[in-house]
Amino acid sequence: HYCKRSMNLSTFIYLVLILSIPYFWYIRYSTNPKKGFSMLFIGVISVILFINFNLFVLAGCAVLGSVLLHNNNNLNHLSFFTSFIVLITSAFNTGLENLIWTILPITLVSSIFSLMMIGHWFLVDPTITRIGMKNIARSSIFIAVVLCLLLLMGFASEELSIFYRNIILGLYISSGILSLGSLKSLNEKSYTGVMAATGLSYLSLLVSLGGTGTLILLP
DSSP states (O other), X not given: OBOOOOOOHHHHHXXXXXXXXXXXXXXXXXXXXXXXXXXXXXXXXXXXXXXXOSHXXXXXXXXXXXXXXXXXXXXXXXXXXXXXXXXXXXXXXXXOTTHHHXXXXXXXXXXXXXXXXXXXXXXXXXXXXXXXXXXXXXXXXXXXXXXXXXXHTTOXXXXXXHHHHHHHHHHHHHHHHHHHHHHHHHTSOSHHXXXXXXXXXXHHHHHHHHHHHHHHHOO
16 A cells, blocks of 8 residues: 555646657657658646746756757657656655655556647557557556556555545456557558547547546545
């Protein structure tokens, strides 16, 4: 068991966006979408400036934005790594004592959100490869399974009732099944396969938000 402490909604969103950075890096590395996708994703992640504005967050966002200015792969990898470390460190500095225990549930939301983002971009540019989307879907399934196992083994706040634990468990199972549906849809060679995968990722995002939100935000 872990002892649950408060996390407000803004901190939750802040962490979801920061933990999307590794997936953003992987998408660029595996899929190589056009620059417009990077501009869009960086713009979405930069919303954290409105949640927790300070010099560290500003520097982290600036370093992340620098990937738009050059094509050197080594510099890009360094920019992603540096930005992530700076921003995740700023999250630890918020004083959230149970942050380490919330990383995995929030990472599930971040992975499905990233899958949804690249799925939408595929509809704009269907020439990009699907391998990155498939692997992100696989990671979402894996994380959902791990979370279900942890809940069954007692990974939950002592304040969380059995009723809510079972609801969360059901939502994570649903999220894993929907992510599996996305993966299977991506195996279809037609354009409609990605459309179906994107739609399923929407549903998976909603149920993962429900499960993680209940686990972390419920008093």
